[in-house]
Amino acid sequence: MLSETGTGALAPAATAVFTAVLTEGPLSRVSLANRLGLSSAAVTKAARPLIEAGYLQELAATERTGPGAGRPASPLAICPDREYFVGVKITADELIGVVCDLSADVRVAAHRPLADPGVDAVLTELGRLIDDLLDGPGDYRARTRRLGLAVSGDVDRGTGLVRYSPFLRWHDVPLRERAARITGLAVTVENDVKALTTAEHWFGEGVGAESFALITVGTGIGCGLVVNGRLVSGSHGVAGEIGHIGVDATGPDCHCGSRGCVEAIAGTDAIVSQARACTGKPGLTIDDAVALARGGDERVAAVFARGGTAIGTGIAAVANLVGPARIVVSGEGLAAYDLFETHIRTGFERQAFGAAVQCPLSIRPLPFEEWARGAAAVSIQSLVAP
Amino acid sequence: MLSETGTGALAPAATAVFTAVLTEGPLSRVSLANRLGLSSAAVTKAARPLIEAGYLQELAATERTGPGAGRPASPLAICPDREYFVGVKITADELIGVVCDLSADVRVAAHRPLADPGVDAVLTELGRLIDDLLDGPGDYRARTRRLGLAVSGDVDRGTGLVRYSPFLRWHDVPLRERAARITGLAVTVENDVKALTTAEHWFGEGVGAESFALITVGTGIGCGLVVNGRLVSGSHGVAGEIGHIGVDATGPDCHCGSRGCVEAIAGTDAIVSQARACTGKPGLTIDDAVALARGGDERVAAVFARGGTAIGTGIAAVANLVGPARIVVSGEGLAAYDLFETHIRTGFERQAFGAAVQCPLSIRPLPFEEWARGAAAVSIQSLVAP
């Protein structure tokens, strides 16, 4: 698994060391030992093959602090350029792809429109996209062996099967196998929100948190959860459906058949239809609504306010139930996050119980290609902790 | 840990074998090996010391099925009488205690009224209660070394510290240490809902489930969660607060400062005050309300209906977010569960998203002394999987 000639499996300690250095930056062997509950001897032994394989490097000794002195630590750090990873997010009308290094920094990005979301057409375009990415400037191909794919819907990461993806209209597509055949890479397939959550947990604001939640706001409103250090998957293929928590018994009908769901109040479509209703303009778009609200239209601003409050209430439900150490709110819907932010916060603070209000809330728009980076992060994870 | 002369720690495989036999009944070594992903040799080795210490026994060979024959399996089973465990639930006005065997079957139960919920008074009564339990018929004392305590509020199981218990008005009480001094037993302290959840996960309907939720309905409405096989604790001391999920933006005010919380609609106090309001009888009790509703009073029945729907909506939030394999709804509030059940189910089914409706829901009243049994179950767990 680890090197071309590797044995395939990594000892528990080696995985732990690799993961800790990857996610928590340069660390000396002694601090790793303390952090992981291992002896320093075990860390030395676990680190050696990783250094020899070129994944880790020893940094120059740091100057010592404190009075007593002692031998300076030589921190272990990731060699970002040891290996590259492709991540692709598949949507119904576009492929977004990135090449990341081992530190999950994006090196190249590209996207391709999709005329047809059929499986065959998507795979053909996927092959071309990856060729573009790997054979462009930078010569990434030689050091790239892994590909992560992010798809919305019900995905079995273990088998790489897309059970059902509503937007793509895919049923039981063996995506890992098919993508592997076309690209020649080792493929990992994951649900898009889970991929994003993994990226944030390993490389973003969730680093070091035993539990963590990521909320994505857009047409749909989703949630990825990490509890006890592990991603939550849900027994019936359902988890993180914060968008369909009911927060208003007298609220608007939702496409799911219920009413008062967060998504029926705060999803992009819901915002648009409410803005159309209160302005009387049937052709109004989400951009129009944002512009009106920013321009001071109080009726449209109230629509955003109600949406933000509903999101905040839903987030409080997450905080009250699982008590994450921190929560990140993101998503394309947050392009208008200036209109949402205070209302999300007040909704959250009103509904969070007791000490749960202390849970730090990051609210920020989602940078371009972040979804694809999530897919690459899952691919990195498949190398480090298979 | 395991025997009087034991080495203290149990190998991972031994813990896994012990746990599996305890929770999933008699199992042959081969089936244990398959289930746990171990070699049968490892199971043989792990089981031997447990048998020698008297915790496990080999049952008589079962008759073989199938055509080919083969040596019959000799299933490993728990020796329930090897050791006994005391469990006590501490409430503001009563101590409820049980002695359980290793299979978590209740052997004796007793309770004692408390005049004063102060720490010293409670500990004195606790000592007497335990003496009553252990020195009564059955001679449990000789084989009892462990005590579990269940307390509502913010409890640190690791240190046995009760950080804050609102009903008891305790702050930072080192309960484990103090109870150990008085009783001479090894003490485990756990939050009451978590203890109940643990009991249900190991010895009840949650057996075998990777994820599982227990909802308790009463004055408060709480929720214990098991995700990825582990109890959820919450980073800020908050988890499972299903009672303070907001399900009705225009609902009644809650004592927590928000409005429309599940507890403000369906908690016992909320039911009583709504029933008083709609009947115009200021002295009405919960028993009166139940009697009226059962007797056909539609206004009071509607109060229960609204409460049940709110609970169902809250449960759906749990199902949508973490996707437990099954959910048990219980609690003293469900003495009137005939009035709640259908409304809980319809509320759940309306709000559960997609396949989450398939999550089995058990709705049942909470047997007497079940809280104390939960405490005993935690104590058993502290022996088997420290």
Added chain:
DNA sequence: CGTAATAATTTCCTTCGTCAAGTATTGATT
């Protein structure tokens, strides 16, 4: 009574991680 099938055990071996001792490198003290 042999033979196939399944269960459990035994023996030998590998792997992993700890322990304890030793080496390396620094600042402070003499």
Added chain:
DNA sequence: AATCAATACTTGACGAAGGAAATTATTACG
């Protein structure tokens, strides 16, 4: 400069844990 204390890291012996494969145990069936 020499020594010492402090801290970081490495080494090698050891033990515990679990696996592979051969062996033994026990059954049904011909």
